[in-house]
Amino acid sequence: MRIALGITSFIAVVFILFLFEGICFRMVEKYSLMRLESSWGAKNSVDLNKYLKLLPFNHFQSPPIDNSEVEFSIFRAIEEDKYACKIMSFGRPLRDQFIDFIQDSEPNRKSFAIKDVKHIRGLTLPGLKRFPTDEEVAKGWAGRQRDSIEFAHAVFVDLKPFTVSNTVDSRSQYEQRHEDYLLEQGFACLSLPTRSKDILVNDLRILKENFPAVAEKIICRATGREAEILLDACSDHPFLVNMLIVHSPSGFSSVPQVESPPWFFCSVDRTQMEDYVLVDGLLKWMNAVRDTKFIYPSKIGGLMRVRNSYTSQNIDTFHIPILMQCIDFYKKLEEDKARSYALKKSLVNQAKKNVETKRAKIDSEGVDSLGINSIQSELSSLKITSNSTQSFDCKMVREYRDLHFDDPGVAQANNRDLVLKIGLNFEQMNPAVMQEVKQKDPLFFQFYQSLKIIEK
Amino acid sequence: MYSLSKAFFFSLGTILFLVLSLFWIGLALDFSALENFIVNLSYSKFVGYTIPQIIGAGCEDTVVEQVFRLKIICTLIGISYGSVMLWISNLKTKKAKLLCLYYSIVIPLLLVLALIWFKIIYDDHILSYADKIELSQFSTVGFIISIILILLSVRKEKSKLAKSVAAKLPTVDELKTEIIDSSSGKSTNVVDPEIDKEGSNDDNASSIITDKKSEIKPVEEKKAAVSKEVEEINPKVDADSGPVDEGSEIKKEQKTDDDLAPPALDELPPELAELREQSVPKEETELSDKDEEIEKPEEEK
Numbered sequence A: 001m002r003i004a005l006g007i008t009s010f011i012a013v014v015f016i017l018f019l020f021e022g023i024c025f026r027m028v029e030k031y032s033l034m035r036l037e038s039s040w041g042a043k044n045s046v047d048l049n050k051y052l053k054l055l056p057f058n059h060f061q062s063p064p065i066d067n068s069e070v071e072f073s074i075f076r077a078i079e080e081d082k083y084a085c086k087i088m089s090f091g092r093p094l095r096d097q098f099i100d101f102i103q104d105s106e107p108n109r110k111s112f113a114i115k116d117v118k119h120i121r122g123l124t125l126p127g128l129k130r131f132p133t134d135e136e137v138a139k140g141w142a143g144r145q146r147d148s149i150e151f152a153h154a155v156f157v158d159l160k161p162f163t164v165s166n167t168v169d170s171r172s173q174y175e176q177r178h179e180d181y182l183l184e185q186g187f188a189c190l191s192l193p194t195r196s197k198d199i200l201v202n203d204l205r206i207l208k209e210n211f212p213a214v215a216e217k218i219i220c221r222a223t224g225r226e227a228e229i230l231l232d233a234c235s236d237h238p239f240l241v242n243m244l245i246v247h248s249p250s251g252f253s254s255v256p257q258v259e260s261p262p263w264f265f266c267s268v269d270r271t272q273m274e275d276y277v278l279v280d281g282l283l284k285w286m287n288a289v290r291d292t293k294f295i296y297p298s299k300i301g302g303l304m305r306v307r308n309s310y311t312s313q314n315i316d317t318f319h320i321p322i323l324m325q326c327i328d329f330y331k332k333l334e335e336d337k338a339r340s341y342a343l344k345k346s347l348v349n350q351a352k353k354n355v356e357t358k359r360a361k362i363d364s365e366g367v368d369s370l371g372i373n374s375i376q377s378e379l380s381s382l383k384i385t386s387n388s389t390q391s392f393d394c395k396m397v398r399e400y401r402d403l404h405f406d407d408p409g410v411a412q413a414n415n416r417d418l419v420l421k422i423g424l425n426f427e428q429m430n431p432a433v434m435q436e437v438k439q440k441d442p443l444f445f446q447f448y449q450s451l452k453i454i455e456k
Numbered sequence B: 001m002y003s004l005s006k007a008f009f010f011s012l013g014t015i016l017f018l019v020l021s022l023f024w025i026g027l028a029l030d031f032s033a034l035e036n037f038i039v040n041l042s043y044s045k046f047v048g049y050t051i052p053q054i055i056g057a058g059c060e061d062t063v064v065e066q067v068f069r070l071k072i073i074c075t076l077i078g079i080s081y082g083s084v085m086l087w088i089s090n091l092k093t094k095k096a097k098l099l100c101l102y103y104s105i106v107i108p109l110l111l112v113l114a115l116i117w118f119k120i121i122y123d124d125h126i127l128s129y130a131d132k133i134e135l136s137q138f139s140t141v142g143f144i145i146s147i148i149l150i151l152l153s154v155r156k157e158k159s160k161l162a163k164s165v166a167a168k169l170p171t172v173d174e175l176k177t178e179i180i181d182s183s184s185g186k187s188t189n190v191v192d193p194e195i196d197k198e199g200s201n202d203d204n205a206s207s208i209i210t211d212k213k214s215e216i217k218p219v220e221e222k223k224a225a226v227s228k229e230v231e232e233i234n235p236k237v238d239a240d241s242g243p244v245d246e247g248s249e250i251k252k253e254q255k256t257d258d259d260l261a262p263p264a265l266d267e268l269p270p271e272l273a274e275l276r277e278q279s280v281p282k283e284e285t286e287l288s289d290k291d292e293e294i295e296k297p298e299e300e301k
Helices: A002-027 A029-040 A070-087 A089-102 A134-139 A173-184 A197-210 A225-236 A276-290 A295-300 A312-365 A369-388 A395-403 A408-412 A415-429 A431-440 A442-455 B004-028 B032-043 B063-090 B094-122 B129-154 B163-168 B172-184 B192-198 B203-241 B246-257 B270-300
Strands: A113-117 A120-125 A128-130 A149-151 A154-161 A187-194 A218-223 A243-247 A263-269 A302-307
Touching (some): A002 B094, A029 A295, A070 A089, A113 A197, A154 A197, A154 A312, A187 A197, A187 A225, A197 A225, A218 A312, A243 A312, A263 A276, A263 A312, A276 A295, A276 A302, A302 A312, A395 A415, A431 A442, B004 B094, B063 B094
């Protein structure tokens, strides 16, 4: 009797703890984000937490298995919808806040600066200012380090049909409040009418040129025909935009053949599910984004929701937590890049100093063939390290480098040579192997084919 | 004997079943008011969900399906509570009735609370500020009701002994001291002499002894009364049969014990009369011994 009572009370305590943890995760934003970061690690992490992985958390939900049969895309889309709900469960407290902000009956609207650039009108800035970094000064974003520059976490570009009545007053309460929310979160906002892919690309470039610190990261949202234009533009210019939000696109374009395409969130109407070619095309975009070593984009970089009368309101808030995570991810990558830029700069300075001291020594002591050779080798190594990491970077090359990390020849070789070497080896093995490689890493295949033609 | 609680629970159960039957008859006869009520109920919202969604309806279910689900759930609740009330009415003790009533409220309430919370935790459902207020109010009220009912159900009944009696009971320390004293050999008598000694110090113990004495006193008084009656009867007998000794008194007592009186000496045949005369002195001596044995323990006591 006592044992039964003990077991029952233990189960009751576990149940209560489980329920309490769930309530905290559902209601408290800080706790949900803390649990997410504990499970997935830092924004640029590549490994999951191996201990928390044993717990039945939604964060460790594996994405639906890719099925090559196009006819099964509808089922896959439904699976993707369920997956998106579960994996983004950490964003619900933030979405609660957002919906309260939207539904506020007496909003206290702040005033923000609105700027026009050429024909682009109504870029609303959040009014954030900071001092530029060395790199930004080097790029010419600011004259000197003490000049403060206006910045934003990103620009949220809402693509609209090109009509005359596209004014600020004609927008709905939801759109106005949505913009206010993003501005308060430090995002610049722009409602951009668009007609074609080229116009869109041109407008985005103008933005980047004129407001480099504001439009460093761009998030685009579009619906219907504009969504198709957006996909088409990003297919050709994948690095122009950091995140795409497309609702019920009328069509799609091929996935960009790059290593890290922009984050992608799409929603399709229940009626659109019958168009399985469209659904399959959107699924390919998602797969392309998820195919990365970083945990965050591999989990939430590509998501799809199915829209119906009930989920419609929920989907209107769904992009907010994804957007925040996307910006945080790119910020983290930029931090690393800035750190590596500073490191590289200091290394180059150090090497230059060494060369100068050696040259001075040679001048003073006379010509020494050994000394000249060492200077030449140092200079060449500097050249190799700067070139090898810039071009022809693809998954296959990185894997090859990882496999032969202890080989100094591979470490010093540039990506171009490695692509040619690996591709030649594959071709010599078997033509079927090359086909498999093509499926696994199409970018590598493309690089190899083009290099082969050039070499010939 | 009529039981008020039995009548109450029985009639409540019966009413629930009657309401249920009327509900279905009303629906079958297309009472528009009832239909409207059900449809409105299916559209009404709680923490952002419609009522059929809370009880398991899918978001894409039609109104007809949702209304049907609502009818079925209402019927099940009616049947189960009707049955519970009838069952409670058949329970014998009041305590068991109340216990069953408490648990019939607590268990479904906690289940509904857990169901709603799990639904909110696992669903991709956005809660507005108003929904959160609604949810917190429902949870708080439900939780408080559950705790109160659980406390009522586990509450022990107080003993009906008077406080004065409970106060008179010796404490553990007192009993310990008594045992120590008895083991040290202060007195051969276990209770009374010690109590006499400690009487002045220990009020509780002395009060128990006085109670015991008060219990003994009525018995002695009864004995005295009986002996008085015997004495009152004896003079009458003496007057009839002349003076007699103690042995003759015992004989009379024995006579009274036996239903039939012994024959007179004159009526006995001569042989038996002789035997009787011989046997009388022996009986008298035996009886006198027995009297002494009987009286001794009384004196000791």
